[in-house]
Amino acid sequence: MSTQVKAAELQMPEKHYINATYGIRSWLLTTDHKRIALLYLASVTLFFFIGGFFAMMIRLHLLTPSGYLLTPDTYNRMFTMHGVAMIFFFLIPSIPAVLGNFLIPLMIGAKDLAFPKINLLSWYVYVVGGAFTLWSMVNGGLDTGWTFYTPLSTVYSNSAVAPAVVGIFITGFSSILTGLNFLVTIHTMRAPGMTWFRLPLFVWAHYATSIVMILGTPVVAITLALAGMERLFGLGFFNPAMGGDPILFQHLFWFYSHPAVYIMILPSMGVISELISTFSRKKLFGYHFVAAASLAIAVIGFLVWTHHMFVTGQSTYAAVAFSFLTFLVAVPSAVKTFNWTATLFGGSISFDTPMLYTFGFLGLFLIGGLTGLFLGSLGTDIHIHDTYFVVAHFHYIMVGGAVMGYLGGLHFWWPKMTGRMYPEWLARISALVLFVGFNLTFFPQFLLGYLGMPRRYHVYPPEFQVYNVMSTAGASILAIGYLTPMIYLTWSAFFGKVAGDNPWPATGLEWKTQSPPLTENFEVTPIVTWEPYDFHNRPDLGLDVPGGGHGPRVVAPAHGDD
Amino acid sequence: MHRTGALFGQFKTLEQQKDTATLGMWVFLITEIMFFGGIMLAYTINRHVYFPAFAMGSNTLDLFLGGSNTVVLLASSFTMAMAVWSAQVGKKQLITIFLSLTILLGFVFFGVKYVEYGQKFHHHLVPGKNFDIFYCVNNPSKCEDIKPADLEKEAEELQKAVKADPDLNAHAQLYFSAYFGMTGLHALHMVIGAGLLFWLLKESVAGKFTAQYNTPVDIVGLYWHFVDIVWIYLFPLLYLIDRHK
Numbered sequence: 001m002s003t004q005v006k007a008a009e010l011q012m013p014e015k016h017y018i019n020a021t022y023g024i025r026s027w028l029l030t031t032d033h034k035r036i037a038l039l040y041l042a043s044v045t046l047f048f049f050i051g052g053f054f055a056m057m058i059r060l061h062l063l064t065p066s067g068y069l070l071t072p073d074t075y076n077r078m079f080t081m082h083g084v085a086m087i088f089f090f091l092i093p094s095i096p097a098v099l100g101n102f103l104i105p106l107m108i109g110a111k112d113l114a115f116p117k118i119n120l121l122s123w124y125v126y127v128v129g130g131a132f133t134l135w136s137m138v139n140g141g142l143d144t145g146w147t148f149y150t151p152l153s154t155v156y157s158n159s160a161v162a163p164a165v166v167g168i169f170i171t172g173f174s175s176i177l178t179g180l181n182f183l184v185t186i187h188t189m190r191a192p193g194m195t196w197f198r199l200p201l202f203v204w205a206h207y208a209t210s211i212v213m214i215l216g217t218p219v220v221a222i223t224l225a226l227a228g229m230e231r232l233f234g235l236g237f238f239n240p241a242m243g244g245d246p247i248l249f250q251h252l253f254w255f256y257s258h259p260a261v262y263i264m265i266l267p268s269m270g271v272i273s274e275l276i277s278t279f280s281r282k283k284l285f286g287y288h289f290v291a292a293a294s295l296a297i298a299v300i301g302f303l304v305w306t307h308h309m310f311v312t313g314q315s316t317y318a319a320v321a322f323s324f325l326t327f328l329v330a331v332p333s334a335v336k337t338f339n340w341t342a343t344l345f346g347g348s349i350s351f352d353t354p355m356l357y358t359f360g361f362l363g364l365f366l367i368g369g370l371t372g373l374f375l376g377s378l379g380t381d382i383h384i385h386d387t388y389f390v391v392a393h394f395h396y397i398m399v400g401g402a403v404m405g406y407l408g409g410l411h412f413w414w415p416k417m418t419g420r421m422y423p424e425w426l427a428r429i430s431a432l433v434l435f436v437g438f439n440l441t442f443f444p445q446f447l448l449g450y451l452g453m454p455r456r457y458h459v460y461p462p463e464f465q466v467y468n469v470m471s472t473a474g475a476s477i478l479a480i481g482y483l484t485p486m487i488y489l490t491w492s493a494f495f496g497k498v499a500g501d502n503p504w505p506a507t508g509l510e511w512k513t514q515s516p517p518l519t520e521n522f523e524v525t526p527i528v529t530w531e532p533y534d535f536h537n538r539p540d541l542g543l544d545v546p547g548g549g550h551g552p553r554v555v556a557p558a559h560g561d562d
Numbered sequence: 563m564h565r566t567g568a569l570f571g572q573f574k575t576l577e578q579q580k581d582t583a584t585l586g587m588w589v590f591l592i593t594e595i596m597f598f599g600g601i602m603l604a605y606t607i608n609r610h611v612y613f614p615a616f617a618m619g620s621n622t623l624d625l626f627l628g629g630s631n632t633v634v635l636l637a638s639s640f641t642m643a644m645a646v647w648s649a650q651v652g653k654k655q656l657i658t659i660f661l662s663l664t665i666l667l668g669f670v671f672f673g674v675k676y677v678e679y680g681q682k683f684h685h686h687l688v689p690g691k692n693f694d695i696f697y698c699v700n701n702p703s704k705c706e707d708i709k710p711a712d713l714e715k716e717a718e719e720l721q722k723a724v725k726a727d728p729d730l731n732a733h734a735q736l737y738f739s740a741y742f743g744m745t746g747l748h749a750l751h752m753v754i755g756a757g758l759l760f761w762l763l764k765e766s767v768a769g770k771f772t773a774q775y776n777t778p779v780d781i782v783g784l785y786w787h788f789v790d791i792v793w794i795y796l797f798p799l800l801y802l803i804d805r806h807k
Contacts, residue, residue: 112572114582180589188582189572218593222600226743235689235739236732237604243733248607252600525574 010498012419016516031116032519037102038417039123043130044090044098045486050137051085052482054078059441059475065462075458076143077159083146085137088168089130091402092260095267096213097122097178099409100206102417104182106510106517107200109191109526114184122177125170132167136160145456147257150238150249154230165228172221175263179213182206191509193528200508200532201290205270208294212259212266212301220256223249247312254305262301264398265365266294268405269336272361275408276340277533278506279355280347281543284533286339293332300329310381319378326376333369337362352504353427357408360435364400368393371446386456389449395442407434407485414489415503419516420496426488434481440474505541507533568775580777587781591788594751598792601747605740605799612733614726617804618695619737621719622687624678628801631674632793638667639790646783649766652773657766661759661779664786668756675749681707687738695734696720719806744796751789758782 017034027035057078061069070078101119105112113119136142140160144153153161186199186207199207227249229235236242238249277284284290306314306322340362349355371393374380384390415421444467449455453464460468502511507530513522535543564571573579609616645660682688685705686697698705699717708716724730762782765771771779 110572114572115586116572176593180586180593183589184582184586187585188578214589214593215596218597219600222597226601226604229743233690235743236736237608237739243608243612243729243736245607245611248604252603520571 010500012498013514013516013518015518016419016514017519018418018516020519029120031112031120033101033105033113033116033119034417034517034519036119036123037098040093040097040101040126043123043127044094047085047089047130048094048482049486050134051082051090052479054082054085056475056479058082059472061458062460062468063472065460065465065468067458070458072458073143074141076456077141079456080142080145080159081137084133084142084164084168086398087146087260087264088171089126089133091264091398092175093126093178094264094402094406095271095409096182096206096209096263097126097174099271099406099413100182100202100209100267101178103413103510104185104203104206105189106416106513106521107203107508108186108189108194109509109522109528110185110189111520111522111525113181114189115181118177119181122174122181125177126174129167129169129171129174132163132170134167136162136164136167139163147253148224148227148249149253150227150230150244150246151240154227155239155241162228162231165224165231169221169224169228172217172224175213176217176221179210179217183210183214186210191526191528194509195528197288197291198528198530198532199291200270201273201284201287201294202267202270202508204291205266205273205294208298209263209266209270211295211298212263215302216256216259216263219252220260223252223256247309247314250309250312251306254308255302258305258308259298259301261394261397262297264402265405266297268361268402268409269294271405271409271412272340272358273336274506274508275354275358275412276343278412278504279352279358280344280349281535282343282347282533283531283535284339285342285345286335287532289335290339293335296332297329300325300332304329304376307376307381310378311385323376323378327373330369330373330376337366337369351428353422353424353431354408354412356428356431356435357404357411360431360438361401361404361408364396364404364438368396368400371396384449386454387449388445388453388455391455392442392445392449395445399442400438404434407431410489411485412504412506413510414492415499416510416515416517418493418496419499420492420494421499421503422485422488422492422496427485430481430484430488433477433484437474437477437479437481441471441478442474444468444470444474502541505543507535507538507541568770576775580780583777583781584784587784591784594788594792598744598747601740601743602795602799605744608733608736608740609803612727612736613804614723615695615730615733616737618719618723618730619734619741620801620803620805621716622685622695622698623741623801624681625801625805627674627678628797631671632797634667634670634674635790635793638664638671639787641667642783642786645762646776646779649771649776649779650773654766654769654771657771657779658763661763661766665756665759665763668752668759671752672749675745682738682742689735689739689742693731693735693738695731715806741800744800748789748792748796751792755782755786755789758785 017032027039030036030039057070058075061067061075061078063069067075101113137160140158142161142164143159144157144161148161148165153165186203190199226235226237230238236244238244238246240246273284273290304322304326306318307326310319310323371389375384375390375393411422411427448464448467448471451464453460499515501513501515503515505511509526509528510517512526530538535541569576569579573582641660641663645657645664648656648660684707686692686694694700698708698713699720702710702713705713720730727733759782762779765778
């Protein structure tokens, strides 16, 4: 008794946010959160491929022990610019500014974010910051490492540090404005009946992310401002030659940049919560715990920053305390992972593309998270500090976690954003290619790091070549895994099969409106009377649920029967 | 999103709009606290490490000018609060008067700051090549705005401080880096605040603010008070602690 209509019979809605108005001005001056999300999508994709290009240069260079492609100086610039492009201009804005921007108002039943003009402003701020940074990249580049450690960055580096620092300083405000907008929106713009514990976990994750953006980003802004002034006007806060303290810079920098890791991973966790429930056809196990774990990660995440500085000669007692707190932050992450796994149990699991990314996330995040504990232990950290072990660890979190979640979310909500489906089989294959490529790239780096290959060096002893060749080969596969979705997603936005309002079907409020939505999101402000992820009591989804879900195992194929 | 009168399209009621705007400003002020927090931390740590140099730096500041500016800012906070009250009770003329007074006091602050910064330039106390904490003591004729008795006292204090910290000049430079960084950042916020006040003034002259709709006055008021509070912290940190020790 499926009420689902075959996709081929569906029609695109007559009026939606994409065809509401025309012309370049209607995009560049829009205050519609959905259009701003697409502007962000275009700009973060650009930076992703810029950062990816630098990554390919690094990997190609490391194909041979003596490095055949780049001069040592250029090599330094490549890994620095890879980090800067990927962290500040892709990972931090990726899920919040693209998916969060598009979805939060839809998910809570609002017409827009609380401050639509500030939302547009944040994109312009991002673009201006990005322009400064690009300017630095094409005018000699940057060779300080993405961490801008002083006094290298303020006194000794001969690269274009100043414009990059200015650019990142400016971009920080884009992040602050986005966080502010989300936080206020979630507080005051919810539709009638959308209580705090009916919020989708994607929204909870963004609430936690916003807290980190609001409390952390201003600190790195002032820190980079001080470092910038030091470089430009010779102030001395971080310059030991003038009585300043470079370790102070590291403290201030990591006070933001460790929580920034949670800016990158928390939204991805939010995406995974949505995906895992939808493709298991099951209420998320332990909703309240998953929501609270997001907040706990945001709070404890602020108390662990000096685990990046165990070898700076800081007080042993401080190191012990920070090591302990680092272990503590693993607890809420584990709570989430256990709850996701428990959600799978007894669910009616389907292997659509978003779910493949979810499984990828689960495995890779697990490895990334557990190796984080190696690094958080004082003794082990001294051995593997500044080696490829660290590189592999954070790529498992950032790429295996954050980017997998981003791509999974992008596929999941692509029909909502564009009204059209991507080619399913191509998407599944490219998700698999990506998973294989990722592991081939980064797993050998764990071994390399454990054997003692330091990061950021342009040469290495010949005995490490096998692993480096594997890693470079993996990077090439990974590149294909990223290029394919970009091509078919772009194609499908224009020529894909029409998706309909709720192709999966999923339970969120965003699926109750047409795809793509109206500029005002909903024709009438919805009134929420149901609990989140309650597949069993949602006859409107057209799922066949015998006995209200208490009978035999629920079988409901995800995506029609095509 | 279309606007109906004072109500922006994304909101359902004026009340919701006001709550949202107010919460937005409070959250923004939290980010500002973190922003100022970073530089205040850098200042505090350096003050702890280079105590004699920082105390010496405090001694060179003009307590009278700094104190007057504190009074001026407190008064401006009062007039701002009165402007907010006038808006809440819908007294349109009073809003304009109090906003004008607030702007006026803001400019008095800028004037005093101009004099203070000017002195620092004349006394070679701006970080950079020509920074010299001993300049006035060694060239009394160039610093005629300081009373001879005060200069003598300063010379004495400098001698003591050099004994405690031979690299006094470098570390005093750190103090003045912090001084210009913190007061400069504060002044920048005042400039933005003054800009906002001019905008409010324009709107208020046009009669836009009523007892029903006065959110902009309210939230600019919050911002102005915040900038004021920052100064309330800067004044003791920079001028008062460890003076003449």
